[in-house]
Amino acid sequence: MSSVQPGCLWVVATPIGHRDDFSARAVATLREVAVIAAEDTRHSRPLLLHHGIATPLIALHEHNEREVVEAVVRRLQGGESVALISDAGTPLVSDPGFRLVRAARAAGIRCSPVPGACAAIAALSVAGLPSDRFVFEGFLPPKSAARRARLQELAGDPRTLIFYESSHRVAESLADMRAVFGDGREAVLARELTKLFETVLDEPLARLAERVANDPDQQRGECVILVAGRGxxxxxxxxxxxxxxxxxxxxxxxxxxxxxxxxxxxxxxxxxxxx
Incomplete structure (x- = not known):
C-alpha cells in the first residue's frame, strides 16, 4: 500500500553531492507521487533515474514560480500528490518553493517534509564552531558595498554566522568579512561537501582570506562560509x-x-x- 497521501505537498530533501545521501523514504515518496516539481528538471533527472524514479517532472524555479504555483495547487486540490525538490539539499533554504508552500497551506493543503541533506547544517556539523546558537544568512549581496553594509550589521551578533557563497565571489566575500569582522575572527570554509574534492578549512579570517585568494582550487564548487559570533x-x-x-x-x-x-x-x- 502506498504511504503517499493524496492531495499532499511533500517537501523532499535531495543529496547535496553524494548520490547515496538519499533516504529510502525520500526515494519511495518520489516514486509514488503524481508529479515532482523540480528547480531544474535537467539537473534533477539524472539523479532521479539513478535511483529508479521515473515520475513526471515539472519545472518550478524563481522565474516561473508565481505562474506554476496556481497550477500545482489546483492539482493538489484535485487530489493529486505532489513532491517539491530543489537542485540539491532541502527546498526553500536559499532555493525556490516558498510561494508554493505558502499557497498550499493557505488553501488548506497538507504540507509534509521528508528531511535530508542541507549544506548549511552539514557544514555546521563539521566546522568546530559553536552550534548551540546560529543564524543562517543565505547569500550576501553581490556588490561589495552592500555586502560590507550587511556584514557590519552582523558584526556584533554572538551567534555563529552561516553564509552560502558562489565560487566566483568567495574570495571577495572573505576579504570583506576580514575587513569588517577583523583578522582574528574564527572562520571556516566548507567546500564541495560530500563530493570528491571536499575541503573544510578552519583558520582566522586573515589567513583564510589570504589562502583562498591565493589558491584557485578553493574558489571552485559549492561554498559554505561559517564565522564565529562575537563573544x-x-x-x-x-x-x-x-x-x-x-x-x-x-x-x-x-x-x-x-x-x-x-x-x-x-x-x-x-x-x-x-x-
Whole structure:
C-alpha cells in the first residue's frame, strides 16, 4: 500500500553531492507521487533515474514560480500528490518553493517534509564552531558595498554566522568579512561537501582570506562560509591586543605597534586604534 497521501505537498530533501545521501523514504515518496516539481528538471533527472524514479517532472524555479504555483495547487486540490525538490539539499533554504508552500497551506493543503541533506547544517556539523546558537544568512549581496553594509550589521551578533557563497565571489566575500569582522575572527570554509574534492578549512579570517585568494582550487564548487559570533573570546583577544599595543606604542610607530599587537593577540588591527 502506498504511504503517499493524496492531495499532499511533500517537501523532499535531495543529496547535496553524494548520490547515496538519499533516504529510502525520500526515494519511495518520489516514486509514488503524481508529479515532482523540480528547480531544474535537467539537473534533477539524472539523479532521479539513478535511483529508479521515473515520475513526471515539472519545472518550478524563481522565474516561473508565481505562474506554476496556481497550477500545482489546483492539482493538489484535485487530489493529486505532489513532491517539491530543489537542485540539491532541502527546498526553500536559499532555493525556490516558498510561494508554493505558502499557497498550499493557505488553501488548506497538507504540507509534509521528508528531511535530508542541507549544506548549511552539514557544514555546521563539521566546522568546530559553536552550534548551540546560529543564524543562517543565505547569500550576501553581490556588490561589495552592500555586502560590507550587511556584514557590519552582523558584526556584533554572538551567534555563529552561516553564509552560502558562489565560487566566483568567495574570495571577495572573505576579504570583506576580514575587513569588517577583523583578522582574528574564527572562520571556516566548507567546500564541495560530500563530493570528491571536499575541503573544510578552519583558520582566522586573515589567513583564510589570504589562502583562498591565493589558491584557485578553493574558489571552485559549492561554498559554505561559517564565522564565529562575537563573544567573550573575541572581546578577550581585543583586550589583550590593546594591552600589547599600549606597551609597544611607547617604542614603535602606531602602525607597526598595531601590526605586532594584532599578530600576538589575534585581535583585529583596526580595532586596536579604538577605545
Amino acid at each position: 567573550e573570546e573575541v572581546d578577550a583577544k581585543l583586550a589583550e591586543g590593546r594591552r600589547v599595543f599600549a606597551i609597544l606604542r611607547e617604542e614603535l610607530p602606531p602602525a607597526k605597534a598595531a601590526k605586532l599587537a594584532a599578530a600576538v593577540s589575534g585581535a583585529a588591527r583596526k580595532a586596536l586604534y579604538e577605545g
